[in-house]
Amino acid sequence: MRQTAIPFHFLRGGTSRGPYFNRADLPEDRETLARVLVAALGSGHKLNIDGIGGGAAVTTKVAMLSRSENNDADIDYFFAQVSVEDGLVDFKPTCGNILSGVGPAALEMGLIVPQGDTTRIRIRSVNTGALVEAVVATPDGAVEYEGSAQIDGVPGAAAPVFLNFMDVVGSATGKLLPTGNLRDVIDRIEVTCMDVAMPVVIARAADFGLTGHETAAELDENRDFYARMEPIRQEAGRRMGMGDVTKSVTPKFALLAPPRNGGTVTARYFMPWNCHPTMAVTGAQCLASAVLTPGTVAEGLFTPPEGQPALVLIEHPGGAIDVTVDYEAGADGFRLRSAGLLRTARLLARGEVFVPGSVWAGR
Template sequence: MRQTRIPCVIMRGGSSRGPYFLASDLPADVATRDAVLLAAMGSPHQLQVDGIGGANTLTSKVAIISPSAEADVDVDYLFAQVDIGKALVDTRPNCGNMLAGVGPFALEAGLLPATGDETLVRIRNKNTGALVEALIQTPGGEVTYDGTAEIPGVNGTAAPIMLRFRQVAGAKTGRLFPTGLRSDVIDGVEVSLVDCAMPMMILRAADLGISAEAAPAEIDGDKALLARIEAIRMEAGRRMGFGDVTDSVVPKVGLVGPTDGADFAVRYLTPHAVHKALAVTGAICLAAAAKCPGTTVHSVSKPVGDIATIRHPGGVIEVPIAMNGAEDVAWAGMLRTARRIMEGTLLVPGRVWAGDKPMALAAE
């Protein structure tokens, strides 16, 4: 059986990992593209044994990059979450961790030139429409991955990548609080439904009888708890305007509570398992909510200043954030790192895609 060859780079972006593609190397048709991504990752299969997926939601992610047609934007970035157990590719959410690899990938792919020892890459996220500025270390005009920056959830050190997210409030729904309320009640539980970088449903962990600092395995192993959270999430998705979210990873779920050594603690569900650390976009959403009185996060958090500190299973993450009025975010920042791991050719069965001439990345 003939196989189709597709250029591919595998990168770690933040605390996630996955293949990075040029949009021009993938099918233009969305259904065919998704079939290619499923075959590439080896889904649906719990081990993803017939592909390059890592059998975990953090390693079953894809980044698709193309030059941008916008005058003040360098590249477009489309994120895809490939389901492990279902034949499902979700492009509704963004991923700030995979985004950390977009700038280095774009530079090394020749989509824009390095501009000195540091290069600013302006990225349009096609999932949400948000604009992100990434400052990449390019000493001597070349991308470097070596450095002394550390981030929770990743071993060792690497070159810092500074991300600054703009246009993130209401990116999916048009409002920071899609229902017009800072807290709603669903199934007798108070929740905050927030749309900022990542649409989220945020609950106080104590209201569900657990701790926001519980071990991820403890939450993942409580099937009754997960079923209750999912039932609440279904209604949250409807209220946020997403309709039936059974086959979507948005809204994500945050279980929050007080902690020592940070403003608050969270266990972040993706949404059916606990993240081993914390998604960048989720951290931004949580930080914005913590700045707003009346939310579930604000009720358990210490006062948040210019930098929100959030404790998660991998450590403490810092989110510099600036508000623009009561219910808008001027910008939010994040320190990430990335590493180019492998480059070469990915093979997918010819029956999935025969390799017809693809087109540039289109907005979803």
């Protein structure tokens, strides 16, 4: 049987990369779609040798785009996290780094028409319902990729992509604090379970006997930590109303520690079975919200940022990421208006990716 060709654009979005598809070019049903994505990325081998994945969780991500039928959005962004080795696809989470490439990809695909020197694109996350405005440089009616913006975790400089996140509180669970508590104790570890852009279980590194300044590689070699962390994450997922999360990449897990390089706080973010080499955009919003919410496990680890909106600088293994948070915090709790970040993206390739005809014969 002949192979099936599927058009795609291949972009780096923030500190992640992967194929960006037009949703109309893929199977409609999730079961077949999952098989297609596993075949395309080469999931099932640590090097993704039989696909276009990169052998790491940050390089086995997929974006699927379509024109939105929602009056508040221009583009629908459907995300999938493909596992490196297990042949699994998780459609529950979203990814803010891959989101950085959605605006440029939508323009490249002709789903959006450039509006001038900059194009504002309203994006709806299909996975979570969150709304994000992306501002993309489009001089002379084409996406500009070269520029002077730099983000830690990516070499060199590129044109900026500005992201403004709105309505991200309770993105997966419907609540800022899905357990109803600022702090929970699970297996003698105090955690804050918070849902802002991404549901995250947050703990202090010191409670695991860690400094919080270990490299990603050092943490990934520490299998005793993962053996202790994973049952806590699974129980937290249950308490957050997310059911059995054994095979789900959500909720994520994060460790916090005092900063060392002038930031607000230090964080290590887990995806969840390995440490992120830098920091997820969605995770950064959740951690920034935890920093600004009195009574969470973050309290006491930092000097509170001043000003409104507040700039929260999160140190991570590859440097730092800053989140500008417009919020209210009072006796009735924390209320997020919006969170803004600067990212970059670059188109790396485009063409057709092939999957076996036995996996999918095409539309």
